[in-house]
Amino acid sequence: MRSRILIADDHDDNRELLRFMLADAMYDVHEARDGFECLLLARQRQPDLIIIDISMPGLDGWEVFKELSSDQRTRNIPCVAVTAYSEIDRQRALTPFPRLPVEAFSQ
Numbered sequence: 847m848r849s850r851i852l853i854a855d856d857h858d859d860n861r862e863l864l865r866f867m868l869a870d871a872m873y874d875v876h877e878a879r880d881g882f883e884c885l886l887l888a889r890q891r892q893p894d895l896i897i898i899d900i901s902m903p904g905l906d907g908w909e910v911f912k913e914l915s916s917d918q919r920t921r922n923i924p925c926v927a928v929t930a931y932s933e934i935d936r937q938r939a940l941t942p943f944p945r946l947p948v949e950a951f952s953q
Contacts, residue, residue: 851874
């Protein structure tokens with residue numbers, strides 16, 4: 847069975863790029879356009895990994911992380927933060943996270 851990855855990003859191009867790379871690597875990819883849809887799909891599909899854009903309108907990535915970690919059904923799902931504003935968002939993170947260019951996935 848293929849691993850399931852949920853991508854949450856409000857930009858269609860970003861989701862398409864990640865979906866293309868992950869599907870090419872044989873992952874089962876699901877997509878959410880915002881934080882609310884991400885929470886719904888995370889609870890329904892129980893992905894093996896969630897990739898979340900931090901700067902989404904409405905329910906942003908930080909709020910999604912809080913909701914996921916407080917829910918018994920989703921608290922153990924690993925999450926990866928994706929953002930274009932790494933220096934600003936890094937300051938909000940509890941622990942520093944490495945910056946990894948998207949190109950690293952395609953090698």
